[in-house]
Amino acid sequence: NVTKEFTQGLPKSELHLHIEGTLEPDLKLKLAQRNQIDIGQTTIAEVQKTYQYDDLASFLEVYYPAMNVLQKECDFYDLAMAYFRRAAQNNVRHVEVFFDPQAHTSRGVAFSTVISGLHRAVVDARALNVDATLIMCFLRDFSKESARQTLAQALPYKDWLVGIGLDSDEHNNPPLKFARQFEDAAAAGLHLTTHCDIDQKDSLEHIRQALEIMGVERLDHGTNIVEDPDLVDFVAQRGIGLTSCPLSNSFVSPEMKGKEVLQLLEKKAPVSIHSDDPAYFGGYISDNYYALADKFNLSRQQVIQLARNSFTTAWISPEKRDLYL
Ligand code: ES4
Ligand code: ZN
Secondary structure, eight states, X not given: OOOHHHHHHSOEEEOOBBGGGGXXXXXXXXXXXXXXXXXXXXXXXXXXXXXXXXXXXXXXXXXXXXXXXXXXXHHHHHHHHHHHHHHXXXXXXXXXXXXXXXXXXXXXXXXXXXXXXXXXXXXXXXXXTOEXXXXXXXXXXXXXXXXXXXXXXXXXXXXXXXXXXXXXXXXXXXXXXXXXXXXXXHHTTOEEEEEEOTTOTTHHHHHHIIIIISOOSEEEEOGGGGGOHHHHHHHHHHTOEEEEOHHHXXXXXXXXXXXXXXXXXXXXXXXXXXXXXXXXXXXXXXXXXXXXXXXXXXXXXXXXXXXXXXXXXXXXXXXXXXXXX
């Protein structure tokens, strides 16, 4: 049987984790104090009371204002190191961390401040036996021009990045809006992924664009793909990963997309399990594995397959992959 100890002990790769979504209430309060920012709450319980949302838009309204406490290089370092310690406790051996520079540059924080703090933590994570890299995401509800400027700011640091992603509010913001920036990023040697959220009415069309036109190599969430068997065959044949996040999904769908995950496993499409915004959705990666395994009665073999998929679809060298598999 699958226990919490089993999901925790299993070596895992984390491919869908927003670093800003790891900001726990205690660190939020500490940084607010350090930077003399009034966030309107002074206790952990008060902060937790603000965590009420039932769709992406209402979540993002809580999520972005909280980031005000992130001001200095050391704030980004402390945020990422706190996460890497959690990752180590969860037996996460490899992690590709999403970050949203525009959520910070739009508040007047320099791009270099954000990426320098995160990168310094990536280097120090090695001492925790956590192999970490960074994926820069564009905010899809910002303009193309803003994405273009953000990519221009990032390219001098491209050796610190493994890939590019797309997140935030998907409504009326299809992947194709950023086709040019994705092309430029790929030309610079970066991998490509995009969110295709589960509660989007245009989800299948967005998945199609991302796969067939933009050549993305993974889909974040993306489990609505089961509605189109041809697209499922496409990702299975090419080894395109789908990064599903059960606890995040549970806010918009009580079944957490578990049936879809099982169908994808059945069809040998490389679906895997991740955390999204663990400080906001009630658990880190082992909790996400356990929540799904418990609700859908997964076998140990199925859980092991999900973890294997998280390594086969990771953006790591074949040599490193062999070490993990
Ligand atoms: C996100 Cl759950 C979710 N969806 C889209 N964008 C995001 N950024 C952080 N969490
Ligand atoms: Zn996400």
